[in-house]
Amino acid sequence: MRKLALATIALSLLAAPSLAGPKEDAIAARQGHYKLLGANMGALSAMAKGQIDYDAKTAQMHADNLATLSKNNIGFLFLEGTSSSDMPGVTRASAKIWEDFPGVGAAGAKFAEAAMTIQAEAGKGAAELGKALGMVGMSCKGCHDSYRTK
Numbered sequence: 001m002r003k004l005a006l007a008t009i010a011l012s013l014l015a016a017p018s019l020a021g022p023k024e025d026a027i028a029a030r031q032g033h034y035k036l037l038g039a040n041m042g043a044l045s046a047m048a049k050g051q052i053d054y055d056a057k058t059a060q061m062h063a064d065n066l067a068t069l070s071k072n073n074i075g076f077l078f079l080e081g082t083s084s085s086d087m088p089g090v091t092r093a094s095a096k097i098w099e100d101f102p103g104v105g106a107a108g109a110k111f112a113e114a115a116m117t118i119q120a121e122a123g124k125g126a127a128e129l130g131k132a133l134g135m136v137g138m139s140c141k142g143c144h145d146s147y148r149t150k
């Protein structure tokens with residue numbers, strides 16, 4: 001009997017997923033998406049600010065990445081019960097997202113439009129990059145102001 005109980009425990013441990021569940025996984029995935037946006041934006045703003053020399057090829061690569069990322073539909077990662085009110089300290093996704101999907105969609109569309117613009121402009125020169133970058137930055141901020149908690 002005892003042996004059987006131990007074997008059962010061992011099996012259930014094997015079958016158990018990692019500590020993180022589907023909610024944590026979805027949050028990590030969407031945060032990864034935003035981290036990639038941030039990494040590409042960071043490189044572009046360093047260039048626009050003159051902290052690193054403007055290089056058309058590199059600027060184009062980052063702008064292409066932003067455009068590609070803007071086409072990812074990450075809506076499926078916003079599972080019920082994964083707002084910052086449900087899981088404080090784990091996520092900064094505001095509960096407002098779940099009350100206003102059309103609004104979030106519109107904010108996402110603005111970002112996608114800005115990403116298309118920077119893709120067309122980034123390789124033309126530092127001034128063009130700077131202008132388009134401002135537009136992208138406003139679109140990030142627009143969504144964060146409404147749908148991301150502090």
Ligand code: HEC
Nearest residue numbers: 031034035037038041091092093107108111140143147148
């Ligand atoms: C349509 C809404 C929306 C747009 C557009 C948007 N974000 Fe966010 N962003 C969010 C939300 C919501 C979170 C919080 C995600 C979470 O914690 O689950 C977030 C989180 C982040 C984070 C923190 C990720 C982490 O490590 O947890 C960074 C960095 C970020 N965004 C950068 C950007 C940049 C740069 C842009 C524009 C190029 C952008 N975001 C556009 C909604 C948006």
